[in-house]
Amino acid sequence: MEAGRVFKITINGQAVEARADDTILKAAQREGIHIPTLCYHRQLSPYGGCRVCVVSVEGIPRLVASCTMPVTDGMQVRTDSEQIRKIRSTVVELILSNHPKDCMVCEQSGRCELQDLAYEFGLSHIRFKGEVSVHEIENQNPVLERDYNKCILCGRCVRMCDEIQGVGAVDFSKRGFRAKIATAYDGVLDCEFCGNCIGACPVGALTGKPSRFKGRPWEVRKVKTVCNYCGCGCSIMVNVKGGEVVRVTPVEDGGINEGMLCVKGKFGFEYINHEDRLKTPLVKKNGAFVEASWDEALDVVAANLGRIKKKYGSDSIGGLCSAKCSSEDNYLFQKFMRTAIGTNSVDHCARY
Ligand code: SF4
Ligand code: SF4
Ligand code: SF4
Ligand code: FES
Structure with a gap:
Protein backbone atom coordinates (compact mmCIF):
# COMPACT_ATOMS: atom_id res chain seq x y z
CA MET A 1 0.00 0.00 0.00
CA SER A 81 26.54 23.29 -0.35
CA GLU A 82 30.05 24.20 0.66
CA GLN A 83 29.94 21.71 3.54
CA ILE A 84 28.61 18.89 1.33
CA ARG A 85 31.27 19.53 -1.34
CA LYS A 86 33.98 19.61 1.31
CA ILE A 87 32.93 16.29 2.81
CA ARG A 88 32.53 14.58 -0.57
CA SER A 89 35.88 15.94 -1.69
CA THR A 90 37.60 14.73 1.52
CA VAL A 91 36.07 11.26 1.11
CA VAL A 92 37.45 11.03 -2.43
CA GLU A 93 40.81 12.41 -1.25
CA LEU A 94 40.99 9.72 1.45
CA ILE A 95 40.24 7.02 -1.11
CA LEU A 96 42.93 8.44 -3.41
CA SER A 97 45.46 8.51 -0.57
CA ASN A 98 45.44 4.69 -0.74
CA HIS A 99 45.19 4.32 -4.50
CA PRO A 100 47.88 3.99 -7.21
CA LYS A 101 48.20 7.10 -9.37
CA ASP A 102 48.78 5.22 -12.61
CA CYS A 103 45.96 6.60 -14.73
CA MET A 104 48.40 6.91 -17.64
CA VAL A 105 48.53 3.14 -18.10
CA CYS A 106 45.32 2.09 -16.37
CA GLU A 107 42.81 0.22 -18.55
CA GLN A 108 39.96 2.10 -16.89
CA SER A 109 41.26 5.59 -17.62
CA GLY A 110 38.58 7.56 -19.41
CA ARG A 111 35.71 5.56 -17.93
CA CYS A 112 36.90 5.47 -14.28
CA GLU A 113 34.38 6.85 -11.79
CA LEU A 114 37.12 7.68 -9.27
CA GLN A 115 39.07 9.60 -11.90
CA ASP A 116 35.89 11.53 -12.78
CA LEU A 117 35.33 12.45 -9.10
CA ALA A 118 38.96 13.53 -8.65
CA TYR A 119 38.38 15.82 -11.64
CA GLU A 120 35.00 17.04 -10.32
CA PHE A 121 36.62 18.07 -7.03
CA GLY A 122 39.87 19.30 -8.61
CA LEU A 123 41.98 16.95 -6.47
CA SER A 124 45.42 17.49 -7.96
CA HIS A 125 47.10 17.28 -4.56
CA ILE A 126 46.44 14.65 -1.86
CA ARG A 127 47.03 15.90 1.70
CA PHE A 128 46.97 12.52 3.42
CA LYS A 129 50.23 10.57 3.36
CA GLY A 130 50.80 7.21 5.01
CA GLU A 131 50.89 3.49 4.55
CA VAL A 132 49.22 2.10 1.44
CA SER A 133 47.83 -1.40 1.00
CA VAL A 134 49.84 -3.72 -1.22
CA HIS A 135 48.26 -6.74 -2.87
CA GLU A 136 49.56 -9.29 -5.32
CA ILE A 137 47.92 -9.07 -8.72
CA GLU A 138 45.89 -12.21 -9.42
CA ASN A 139 45.63 -13.23 -13.05
CA GLN A 140 45.96 -16.99 -13.09
CA ASN A 141 43.16 -17.43 -15.58
CA PRO A 142 42.90 -16.57 -19.28
CA VAL A 143 40.37 -13.75 -19.07
CA LEU A 144 40.20 -11.72 -15.86
CA GLU A 145 42.85 -9.81 -13.92
CA ARG A 146 42.24 -8.72 -10.30
CA ASP A 147 44.47 -5.88 -9.11
CA TYR A 148 43.20 -5.04 -5.62
CA ASN A 149 45.81 -2.31 -5.24
CA LYS A 150 43.24 -0.27 -7.17
CA CYS A 151 40.20 -1.59 -5.30
CA ILE A 152 38.15 1.00 -3.41
CA LEU A 153 36.08 -1.59 -1.53
CA CYS A 154 32.80 -0.43 -2.98
CA GLY A 155 31.50 -4.01 -2.98
CA ARG A 156 29.87 -3.67 -6.41
CA CYS A 157 31.62 -6.82 -7.72
CA VAL A 158 30.51 -8.75 -4.62
CA ARG A 159 26.88 -7.73 -5.05
CA MET A 160 26.96 -8.27 -8.81
CA CYS A 161 28.35 -11.79 -8.45
CA ASP A 162 25.93 -12.64 -5.65
CA GLU A 163 22.71 -10.81 -6.52
CA ILE A 164 22.70 -11.02 -10.32
CA GLN A 165 25.09 -13.78 -11.34
CA GLY A 166 24.10 -15.91 -8.35
CA VAL A 167 27.60 -17.30 -7.90
CA GLY A 168 29.02 -15.54 -4.83
CA ALA A 169 32.62 -16.19 -5.89
CA VAL A 170 34.00 -13.15 -4.02
CA ASP A 171 33.28 -11.33 -0.76
CA PHE A 172 34.80 -8.93 1.75
CA SER A 173 37.58 -10.43 3.81
CA LYS A 174 39.45 -9.10 6.88
CA ARG A 175 38.75 -5.75 8.54
CA GLY A 176 39.90 -2.13 8.65
CA PHE A 177 43.06 -1.29 6.74
CA ARG A 178 43.56 -4.99 5.90
CA ALA A 179 40.09 -5.35 4.37
CA LYS A 180 40.02 -6.67 0.83
CA ILE A 181 37.85 -8.52 -1.64
CA ALA A 182 38.75 -12.19 -1.82
CA THR A 183 37.62 -15.62 -2.87
CA ALA A 184 37.04 -18.34 -0.28
CA TYR A 185 40.35 -18.97 1.56
CA ASP A 186 41.87 -16.29 -0.67
CA GLY A 187 42.50 -18.79 -3.46
CA VAL A 188 42.71 -18.08 -7.18
CA LEU A 189 39.46 -17.12 -8.86
CA ASP A 190 37.56 -20.24 -9.90
CA CYS A 191 34.15 -19.11 -11.09
CA GLU A 192 32.03 -18.73 -14.22
CA PHE A 193 34.32 -16.01 -15.63
CA CYS A 194 31.31 -14.13 -16.95
CA GLY A 195 33.15 -10.85 -16.38
CA ASN A 196 30.01 -9.14 -15.09
CA CYS A 197 32.04 -8.00 -12.08
CA ILE A 198 34.32 -6.10 -14.48
CA GLY A 199 31.35 -4.15 -15.76
CA ALA A 200 30.30 -3.34 -12.19
CA CYS A 201 33.73 -2.17 -11.03
CA PRO A 202 33.94 1.64 -11.03
CA VAL A 203 37.76 1.64 -11.16
CA GLY A 204 40.49 -0.40 -12.85
CA ALA A 205 40.73 -3.16 -10.24
CA LEU A 206 39.06 -5.73 -12.48
CA THR A 207 40.01 -5.89 -16.14
CA GLY A 208 39.49 -8.21 -19.10
CA LYS A 209 42.81 -9.62 -20.22
CA PRO A 210 41.93 -10.03 -23.93
CA SER A 211 41.32 -6.24 -24.13
CA ARG A 212 44.31 -4.94 -22.18
CA PHE A 213 46.22 -2.13 -23.88
CA LYS A 214 44.23 -2.58 -27.08
CA GLY A 215 42.27 0.67 -27.05
CA ARG A 216 41.30 3.62 -24.86
CA PRO A 217 37.54 4.37 -24.57
CA TRP A 218 37.87 7.47 -26.73
CA GLU A 219 39.78 5.57 -29.44
CA VAL A 220 37.12 2.95 -30.09
CA ARG A 221 33.98 3.06 -32.19
CA LYS A 222 31.12 1.25 -30.48
CA VAL A 223 28.86 -0.84 -32.70
CA LYS A 224 25.62 -2.27 -31.35
CA THR A 225 25.05 -5.88 -32.33
CA VAL A 226 23.90 -9.28 -31.07
CA CYS A 227 26.19 -11.93 -29.62
CA ASN A 228 26.22 -14.81 -32.09
CA TYR A 229 27.33 -17.58 -29.77
CA CYS A 230 23.89 -18.81 -28.73
CA GLY A 231 20.17 -18.39 -29.20
CA CYS A 232 19.79 -16.13 -26.12
CA GLY A 233 20.79 -13.30 -28.45
CA CYS A 234 22.30 -10.95 -25.88
CA SER A 235 22.76 -7.35 -27.01
CA ILE A 236 26.39 -6.26 -27.05
CA MET A 237 28.55 -3.35 -28.11
CA VAL A 238 31.63 -4.38 -30.01
CA ASN A 239 34.37 -1.79 -29.44
CA VAL A 240 36.29 -1.41 -32.69
CA LYS A 241 39.70 0.18 -33.13
CA GLY A 242 41.36 0.30 -36.53
CA GLY A 243 38.94 -2.26 -37.97
CA GLU A 244 39.63 -4.73 -35.15
CA VAL A 245 37.26 -5.71 -32.32
CA VAL A 246 39.18 -5.04 -29.10
CA ARG A 247 36.50 -5.29 -26.41
CA VAL A 248 32.84 -6.19 -25.81
CA THR A 249 30.77 -3.96 -23.52
CA PRO A 250 27.06 -3.93 -22.61
CA VAL A 251 24.66 -1.78 -24.64
CA GLU A 252 23.62 1.55 -23.10
CA ASP A 253 20.13 0.44 -21.96
CA GLY A 254 21.34 -3.07 -21.08
CA GLY A 255 19.27 -4.74 -23.83
CA ILE A 256 17.28 -7.93 -23.27
CA ASN A 257 20.16 -9.31 -21.18
CA GLU A 258 20.17 -6.18 -18.97
CA GLY A 259 23.90 -5.74 -19.57
CA MET A 260 24.82 -9.23 -18.35
CA LEU A 261 26.93 -11.52 -20.54
CA CYS A 262 28.50 -14.95 -20.22
CA VAL A 263 32.16 -15.80 -20.68
CA LYS A 264 31.71 -16.39 -24.43
CA GLY A 265 29.91 -13.15 -25.21
CA LYS A 266 32.20 -11.09 -22.99
CA PHE A 267 35.63 -12.49 -23.81
CA GLY A 268 35.29 -14.74 -26.85
CA PHE A 269 35.64 -12.04 -29.49
CA GLU A 270 39.13 -12.79 -30.77
CA TYR A 271 37.84 -15.19 -33.43
CA ILE A 272 36.34 -12.19 -35.22
CA ASN A 273 39.80 -10.93 -36.12
CA HIS A 274 41.38 -14.37 -36.56
CA GLU A 275 43.19 -14.95 -39.85
CA ASP A 276 41.69 -18.47 -40.17
CA ARG A 277 38.11 -17.20 -39.93
CA LEU A 278 35.94 -18.18 -42.89
CA LYS A 279 34.51 -15.17 -44.66
CA THR A 280 33.13 -16.87 -47.77
CA PRO A 281 31.78 -20.39 -48.43
CA LEU A 282 34.35 -22.99 -49.53
CA VAL A 283 33.65 -25.60 -52.21
CA LYS A 284 35.86 -28.63 -52.78
CA LYS A 285 37.38 -28.73 -56.27
CA ASN A 286 39.94 -31.36 -57.29
CA GLY A 287 40.35 -32.40 -53.65
CA ALA A 288 40.98 -28.90 -52.28
CA PHE A 289 38.65 -26.29 -50.77
CA VAL A 290 38.39 -23.08 -52.81
CA GLU A 291 36.45 -19.89 -52.08
CA ALA A 292 33.03 -19.67 -53.73
CA SER A 293 30.01 -17.36 -53.86
CA TRP A 294 26.93 -18.26 -51.78
CA ASP A 295 24.98 -19.04 -55.00
CA GLU A 296 27.67 -21.41 -56.20
CA ALA A 297 27.94 -23.14 -52.80
CA LEU A 298 24.16 -23.54 -52.45
CA ASP A 299 23.96 -24.98 -55.99
CA VAL A 300 26.55 -27.61 -55.01
CA VAL A 301 24.63 -28.46 -51.81
CA ALA A 302 21.28 -28.70 -53.64
CA ALA A 303 22.73 -30.88 -56.43
CA ASN A 304 24.40 -33.25 -53.97
CA LEU A 305 21.37 -33.54 -51.67
CA GLY A 306 19.19 -34.25 -54.73
CA ARG A 307 21.64 -36.89 -55.99
CA ILE A 308 21.90 -38.65 -52.58
CA LYS A 309 18.13 -38.62 -52.07
CA LYS A 310 17.54 -40.11 -55.50
CA LYS A 311 20.16 -42.83 -55.09
CA TYR A 312 19.76 -43.79 -51.38
CA GLY A 313 16.36 -42.41 -50.32
CA SER A 314 15.25 -39.54 -48.04
CA ASP A 315 16.20 -41.26 -44.80
CA SER A 316 19.82 -41.48 -45.86
CA ILE A 317 20.01 -37.75 -45.09
CA GLY A 318 19.91 -36.19 -41.61
CA GLY A 319 20.01 -32.56 -40.58
CA LEU A 320 21.59 -30.86 -37.55
CA CYS A 321 20.67 -27.30 -36.69
CA SER A 322 22.15 -24.90 -34.16
CA ALA A 323 21.29 -22.93 -31.03
CA LYS A 324 23.18 -20.06 -32.63
CA CYS A 325 20.26 -19.60 -35.05
CA SER A 326 16.98 -17.92 -34.26
CA SER A 327 13.82 -19.94 -33.52
CA GLU A 328 12.51 -18.93 -36.95
CA ASP A 329 15.65 -20.29 -38.66
CA ASN A 330 15.38 -23.54 -36.74
CA TYR A 331 11.70 -23.86 -37.64
CA LEU A 332 12.49 -23.31 -41.32
CA PHE A 333 15.30 -25.85 -41.19
CA GLN A 334 13.15 -28.66 -39.79
CA LYS A 335 10.42 -27.73 -42.29
CA PHE A 336 12.96 -27.96 -45.11
CA MET A 337 14.20 -31.36 -43.88
CA ARG A 338 10.67 -32.77 -43.56
CA THR A 339 9.16 -31.36 -46.75
CA ALA A 340 12.00 -30.84 -49.27
CA ILE A 341 14.21 -33.75 -48.18
CA GLY A 342 11.37 -35.90 -46.80
CA THR A 343 12.95 -37.12 -43.56
CA ASN A 344 12.27 -36.74 -39.87
CA SER A 345 15.96 -37.22 -39.09
CA VAL A 346 16.49 -33.71 -37.83
CA ASP A 347 18.13 -32.70 -34.57
CA HIS A 348 19.76 -29.80 -32.78
CA CYS A 349 23.16 -29.24 -31.18
CA ALA A 350 21.54 -27.97 -27.95
CA ARG A 351 20.67 -31.58 -27.05
CA TYR A 352 24.31 -32.68 -26.79
S1 SF4 B 1 33.53 -13.42 -13.39
FE1 SF4 B 1 31.33 -13.66 -12.94
S2 SF4 B 1 31.24 -15.43 -11.60
FE2 SF4 B 1 33.39 -14.73 -11.61
S3 SF4 B 1 33.60 -13.34 -9.88
FE3 SF4 B 1 33.05 -12.08 -11.65
S4 SF4 B 1 30.79 -11.93 -11.60
FE4 SF4 B 1 31.40 -13.64 -10.24
S1 SF4 C 1 33.91 -3.46 -7.78
FE1 SF4 C 1 36.09 -3.02 -8.05
S2 SF4 C 1 36.54 -1.39 -6.61
FE2 SF4 C 1 34.58 -2.23 -6.00
S3 SF4 C 1 35.06 -3.79 -4.47
FE3 SF4 C 1 35.04 -4.85 -6.44
S4 SF4 C 1 37.14 -4.80 -7.20
FE4 SF4 C 1 36.98 -3.29 -5.54
S1 SF4 D 1 26.57 -13.62 -24.11
FE1 SF4 D 1 26.46 -15.82 -23.65
S2 SF4 D 1 24.27 -16.16 -23.16
FE2 SF4 D 1 24.40 -14.19 -24.24
S3 SF4 D 1 24.06 -14.72 -26.44
FE3 SF4 D 1 26.29 -14.71 -26.06
S4 SF4 D 1 26.77 -16.86 -25.62
FE4 SF4 D 1 24.56 -16.63 -25.34
S1 FES E 1 27.32 5.71 0.00
FE1 FES E 1 25.96 6.33 -1.56
S2 FES E 1 27.05 5.97 -3.38
FE2 FES E 1 28.34 5.18 -1.83
Missing part, protein backbone atom coordinates in the same frame (compact mmCIF):
# COMPACT_ATOMS: atom_id res chain seq x y z
CA GLU A 2 2.83 2.35 1.02
CA ALA A 3 4.85 1.67 -2.20
CA GLY A 4 2.12 3.18 -4.42
CA ARG A 5 2.02 6.48 -2.51
CA VAL A 6 3.44 9.68 -3.91
CA PHE A 7 5.45 11.87 -1.54
CA LYS A 8 5.92 15.59 -2.05
CA ILE A 9 9.48 16.55 -1.19
CA THR A 10 11.77 19.43 -2.11
CA ILE A 11 15.27 19.06 -3.51
CA ASN A 12 17.31 22.27 -3.47
CA GLY A 13 14.05 24.19 -3.03
CA GLN A 14 12.48 22.55 -6.09
CA ALA A 15 9.19 20.68 -5.57
CA VAL A 16 9.59 17.02 -6.50
CA GLU A 17 7.15 14.13 -6.52
CA ALA A 18 8.78 10.98 -5.18
CA ARG A 19 7.56 7.42 -4.88
CA ALA A 20 7.26 6.01 -1.41
CA ASP A 21 9.90 3.35 -2.17
CA ASP A 22 12.40 5.90 -3.56
CA THR A 23 15.70 6.75 -1.97
CA ILE A 24 16.73 10.41 -2.10
CA LEU A 25 19.25 9.49 -4.82
CA LYS A 26 16.61 7.84 -7.02
CA ALA A 27 14.22 10.77 -6.68
CA ALA A 28 17.04 13.22 -7.52
CA GLN A 29 18.25 11.17 -10.50
CA ARG A 30 14.74 11.10 -11.95
CA GLU A 31 14.74 14.91 -11.84
CA GLY A 32 18.19 15.08 -13.46
CA ILE A 33 19.78 16.42 -10.26
CA HIS A 34 23.42 15.33 -10.01
CA ILE A 35 24.62 13.58 -6.85
CA PRO A 36 28.04 11.91 -7.14
CA THR A 37 28.20 8.20 -6.25
CA LEU A 38 30.76 5.41 -6.11
CA CYS A 39 29.40 2.30 -4.37
CA TYR A 40 25.93 2.78 -5.86
CA HIS A 41 25.00 0.70 -8.93
CA ARG A 42 21.54 0.96 -10.43
CA GLN A 43 21.07 -2.82 -10.71
CA LEU A 44 22.31 -3.70 -7.22
CA SER A 45 21.01 -3.35 -3.69
CA PRO A 46 22.09 -0.11 -1.96
CA TYR A 47 25.20 -0.45 0.17
CA GLY A 48 25.95 3.01 1.56
CA GLY A 49 29.65 2.34 2.01
CA CYS A 50 31.52 5.15 0.30
CA ARG A 51 29.63 8.24 1.60
CA VAL A 52 30.33 10.19 -1.60
CA CYS A 53 26.60 10.70 -2.11
CA VAL A 54 25.96 12.56 1.15
CA VAL A 55 23.24 15.23 1.24
CA SER A 56 21.65 17.29 3.99
CA VAL A 57 18.06 16.82 5.14
CA GLU A 58 16.20 19.47 7.11
CA GLY A 59 15.79 18.31 10.73
CA ILE A 60 18.60 15.69 10.60
CA PRO A 61 21.75 17.02 12.32
CA ARG A 62 24.27 15.04 10.23
CA LEU A 63 24.65 14.44 6.49
CA VAL A 64 23.01 11.26 5.19
CA ALA A 65 23.90 8.86 2.37
CA SER A 66 21.32 9.62 -0.32
CA CYS A 67 21.66 6.15 -1.90
CA THR A 68 20.29 4.43 1.21
CA MET A 69 18.06 7.10 2.77
CA PRO A 70 14.36 6.56 1.90
CA VAL A 71 12.26 9.63 1.16
CA THR A 72 9.53 10.69 3.56
CA ASP A 73 6.63 13.00 2.86
CA GLY A 74 7.57 16.68 3.15
CA MET A 75 11.31 15.94 3.26
CA GLN A 76 13.53 18.93 2.39
CA VAL A 77 16.81 17.92 0.83
CA ARG A 78 19.90 19.90 -0.21
CA THR A 79 22.30 18.13 -2.57
CA ASP A 80 24.91 20.88 -2.78
